[in-house]
Amino acid sequence: xxxxxxxxxxxxxxxxxxxxxxxxxxxxxxxxxxxxxxxxxxxxxxxxxxxxxxxxxxxxxxxxxxxxxxxxxxxxxxxxxxxxxxxxxxxxxxxxxxxxxxxxxxxxxxxxxxxxxxxxxxxxxxxxxxxxxxxxxxxxxxxxxxxxxxxxxxxxxxxxxxxxxxxxxxxxxxxxxxxxxxxxxxxxxxxxxxxxxxxxxxxxxxxxxxxxxxxxxxxxxxxxxxxxxxxxxxxxxxxxxxxxxxxxxxxxxxxxxxxxxxxxxxxxxxxxxxxxxxxxxxxxxxxxxxxxxxxxxxxxxxxxxxxxxxxxxxxxxxxxxxxxxxxxxxxxxxxxxxxxxxxxxxxxxxxxxxxxxxxxxxxxxxxxxxxxxxxxxxxxxxxxxxxxxxxxxxxxxxxxxxxxxxxxxxxxxxxxxxxxxxxxxxxxxxxxxxxxxxxxxxxxxxxxxxxxxxxxxxxxxxxxxxxxxxxxxxxxxxxxxxxxxxxxxxxxxxxxxxxxxxxxxxxxxxxxxxxxxx
Amino acid sequence: xxxxxxxxxxxxxxxxxxxxxxxxxxxxxxxxxxxxxxxxxxxxxxxxxxxxxxxxxxxxxxxxxxxxxxxxxxxxxxxxxxxxxxxxxxxxxxxxxxxxxxxxxxxxxxxxxxxxxxxxxxxxxxxxxxxxxxxxxxxxxxxxxxxxxxxxxxxxxxxxxxxxxxxxxxxxxxxxxxxxxxxxxxxxxxxxxxxxxxxxxxxxxxxxxxxxxxxxxxxxxxxxxxxxxxxxxxxxxxxxxxxxxxxxxxxxxxxxxxxxxxxxxxxx
Numbered sequence: 001x002x003x004x005x006x007x008x009x010x011x012x013x014x015x016x017x018x019x020x021x022x023x024x025x026x027x028x029x030x031x032x033x034x035x036x037x038x039x040x041x042x043x044x045x046x047x048x049x050x051x052x053x054x055x056x057x058x059x060x061x062x063x064x065x066x067x068x069x070x071x072x073x074x075x076x077x078x079x080x081x082x083x084x085x086x087x088x089x090x091x092x093x094x095x096x097x098x099x100x101x102x103x104x105x106x107x108x109x110x111x112x113x114x115x116x117x118x119x120x121x122x123x124x125x126x127x128x129x130x131x132x133x134x135x136x137x138x139x140x141x142x143x144x145x146x147x148x149x150x151x152x153x154x155x156x157x158x159x160x161x162x163x164x165x166x167x168x169x170x171x172x173x174x175x176x177x178x179x180x181x182x183x184x185x186x187x188x189x190x191x192x193x194x195x196x197x198x199x200x201x202x203x204x205x206x207x208x209x210x211x212x213x214x215x216x217x218x219x220x221x222x223x224x225x226x227x228x229x230x231x232x233x234x235x236x237x238x239x240x241x242x243x244x245x246x247x248x249x250x251x252x253x254x255x256x257x258x259x260x261x262x263x264x265x266x267x268x269x270x271x272x273x274x275x276x277x278x279x280x281x282x283x284x285x286x287x288x289x290x291x292x293x294x295x296x297x298x299x300x301x302x303x304x305x306x307x308x309x310x311x312x313x314x315x316x317x318x319x320x321x322x323x324x325x326x327x328x329x330x331x332x333x334x335x336x337x338x339x340x341x342x343x344x345x346x347x348x349x350x351x352x353x354x355x356x357x358x359x360x361x362x363x364x365x366x367x368x369x370x371x372x373x374x375x376x377x378x379x380x381x382x383x384x385x386x387x388x389x390x391x392x393x394x395x396x397x398x399x400x401x402x403x404x405x406x407x408x409x410x411x412x413x414x415x416x417x418x419x420x421x422x423x424x425x426x427x428x429x430x431x432x433x434x435x436x437x438x439x440x441x442x443x444x445x446x447x448x449x450x451x452x453x454x455x456x457x458x459x460x461x462x463x464x465x466x467x468x469x470x471x472x473x474x475x476x477x478x479x480x481x482x483x484x485x486x487x488x489x490x491x492x493x494x495x496x497x498x499x500x501x502x503x504x505x506x507x508x509x510x511x512x513x514x515x516x517x518x
Numbered sequence: 519x520x521x522x523x524x525x526x527x528x529x530x531x532x533x534x535x536x537x538x539x540x541x542x543x544x545x546x547x548x549x550x551x552x553x554x555x556x557x558x559x560x561x562x563x564x565x566x567x568x569x570x571x572x573x574x575x576x577x578x579x580x581x582x583x584x585x586x587x588x589x590x591x592x593x594x595x596x597x598x599x600x601x602x603x604x605x606x607x608x609x610x611x612x613x614x615x616x617x618x619x620x621x622x623x624x625x626x627x628x629x630x631x632x633x634x635x636x637x638x639x640x641x642x643x644x645x646x647x648x649x650x651x652x653x654x655x656x657x658x659x660x661x662x663x664x665x666x667x668x669x670x671x672x673x674x675x676x677x678x679x680x681x682x683x684x685x686x687x688x689x690x691x692x693x694x695x696x697x698x699x700x701x702x703x704x705x706x707x708x709x710x711x712x713x714x715x716x717x718x719x720x721x722x723x724x725x726x727x728x729x730x731x732x733x734x735x736x737x738x739x740x741x742x743x744x745x746x747x748x749x750x751x752x753x754x755x756x757x758x759x760x761x762x763x764x765x766x767x768x769x770x771x772x773x774x775x776x777x778x779x780x781x782x783x784x785x786x
Contacts, residue, residue, distance in 0.1 A: 303593070389630040396588060397643035397695065398620035407642070408632055515633040 037494075044491030047484035048250040050235045050243050053123055055108040055217055056082060059101050066217040068111040068123040073099075085123040087220035092121060107236045114214070115230040119260025124214035124222065126232060132209040142232065145210060149226050152207045156200055163196045254488060259463075263442060263471050268489055270447055274360070274440070274462035275429060275496060277448060281364035282371065282428050287421055289368065290375030291410075297376070298383045299405060311380075318373035326434025329366030334358055334438060354459055360448045361458035363439035367431065371424035378423060382416015383409060412515050418508035422501055429497045432466030440464035442471050465493040530561070530750065530762055538602075539564040539703055539733035540585060545599035547580060549592065554580050556757040558599070562750075567725060567734045569748035569765065571741065572780070576754040578737045582705040585735070586622040587615050603703070620647060623696030627708040629688035631680035631695075636672050639680045639691055643699040658698050665731070666694035667724055686717030690724070697728075704728065706736040710743065722747050741781055745769045753777045
């Protein structure tokens with residue numbers, strides 16, 4: 001009998017040790033995954049959750065002060081961060097104090113968080129409303145006054161769009177044709193322009209008479225135009241239900257508004273739109289491209305060394321760092337292809353580039369090249385799973401090779417193709433680095449899609465959630481609020497990737513059920 | 519010997535040119551360097567059932583695949599000699615292979631319905647031929663399914679997936695799919711080897727019915743089956759046609775020793 005007294009453990013013990021070790025690493029993996037999800041969701045959701053406003057009195061640099069403020073306690077160091085507003089910093093500032101420096105802290109029921117249209121916010125106690133009709137109107141009338149102000153704003157907007165803009169365009173056209181300054185037609189237009197402009201000024205000055213009077217904790221006062229106010233929330237007075245309402249309104253604003261204050265406040269709609277549009281364009285480009293290439297490789301290409309080399313290279317392309325594709329996109333698509341298109345078709349606007357500058361189409365094309373190997377490999381896998389018997393059956397009924405591919409092979413391989421497209425979408429939605437070279441920017445003034453011909457402006461730069469997050473990460477040290485906007489954008493990016501994936505998975509499962517081979 | 523069907527057959531040497539469906543003349547076929555069919559010459563009679571028997575790899579499946587040029591799909595397949603169908607050599611390059619395959623239907627060992635509805639399966643060949651009128655398709659589907667003795671079982675679920683049918687039903691569906699094109703010749707490559715005995719019997723009866731409309735050539739490993747259903751039988755060994763005779767003669771008084779050994783189960 002062979003005994004093994006030298007080893008410490010019996011075979012059973014060794015076996016269970018191996019199992020525990022592998023299980024331990026699986027557990028670590030799960031913890032890491034849940035940690036990421038939990039952190040992103042908590043910090044992201046915190047961006048929308050209304051924080052109560054406190055009245056705090058504290059000593060700072062041997063000076064006693066009182067603020068309306070949000071209070072954040074750092075449990076590790078015991079220090080307290082105050083995000084406060086006072087007369088010197090009406091739009092908020094940040095202060096880090098020792099717990100001992102704070103004398104009193106009470107919920108301030110009279111204080112409100114006032115969000116402004118430009119994305120800034122004020123923590124103060126609203127006192128009264130000033131209107132052209134009355135010097136001091138109670139806050140209860142806010143809703144009706146706000147709708148009066150909105151009406152005036154709408155008036156100004158309609159004059160701007162319907163009257164001023166066309167005149168401006170007509171004048172610009174005169175300039176282009178070198179019409180004389182004194183020409184009667186031009187003078188008539190200029191006079192009309194001034195007339196409308198006066199009307200706008202009158203409306204604006206009337207609008208500015210609607211003011212909101214605020215008082216800070218130390219008694220100092222501030223008056224702001226009512227037209228700038230987006231919402232007034234008495235956060236400390238809100239019930240849980242009302243807080244939830246504010247929470248969801250904030251999410252709505254986040255999804256539909258544009259970024260403000262250099263991407264530290266406001267919404268992310270243009271970035272969300274840009275991300276989805278880019279992924280969508282990429283899918284449209286990469287799917288036919290990848291599928292056709294895979295069909296050639298697996299059905300038509302002769303089974304020789306060259307084909308093998310091509311296959312291996314395609315697989316290897318999947319491992320090329322994404323920034324390399326970004327550089328390729330910039331060097332080839334933007335400068336070479338775009339530049340040539342400009343020379344051929346848009347030579348009248350040169351040297352200002354039309355297609356020869358980074359834009360959403362070049363970004364989508366670059367991402368398509370980046371995700372192409374994934375689609376090709378998955379499609380080939382799907383094509384290989386089509387049983388030979390089915391192909392033979394199709395040929396035996398008189399089908400040509402192409403008819404067999406279109407009618408039999410492709411439908412059966414479609415779940416495999418969808419798998420490739422899912423992987424491509426997941427990869428493309430998450431990439432940031434190459435996009436920054438070929439079209440994604442921190443702030444784009446216009447969406448790539450609008451009501452102006454040709455509606456989809458493929459040459460325009462676009463905003464991307466990933467770039468927004470990257471940008472937000474640099475603000476994080478100085479301003480907690482924008483840091484949480486970064487987390488909120490992260491959460492949104494995760495949701496976008498999940499939704500795109502789930503849609504594709506549902507589609508794949510439907511195809512799979514339909515073309516089940518059993 | 520078990521005899522289910524009556525055959526009244528002529529001797530192979532008396533098959534006239536008019537009653538020949540396929541005339542194979544000196545057919546040689548290679549896969550790469552492998553000589554798979556070696557100088558095959560035989561006349562396959564019209565509206566009869568001809569069985570091809572022999573060991574696995576003796577070339578019988580390759581031979582019927584030559585009748586619809588399915589061997590063209592494999593790389594490295596070369597052939598010479600003539601196969602005359604309807605007075606034309608189908609090995610010629612001028613032949614429209616799609617039209618040939620529509621006229622020479624084929625059924626494989628494993629039922630291979632397409633992952634589509636029963637209706638779509640039967641229409642597949644017709645749609646390839648450009649038939650688009652719904653009424654014509656409906657009529658063709660019904661008549662093909664009736665010929666394949668499947669109509670009664672599936673008429674209420676024509677638009678369900680063909681995958682839910684049983685193995686025997688699938689094989690009949692595949693036969694119906696070929697019949698929808700009204701073929702002159704039906705090639706059956708071990709059509710019952712994946713089916714149970716009762717279903718096999720059912721398909722054999724079907725074949726006897728079908729030979730009124732077309733010539734049937736069946737490859738089989740089942741000696742009883744060959745004896746039961748076929749009018750003529752050809753025995754192959756290592757790519758050569760060893761013996762070809764009417765089935766009664768071949769199974770009772772084979773001329774060659776090899777044939778006798780095979781049909782009595784001494785090897786193979």
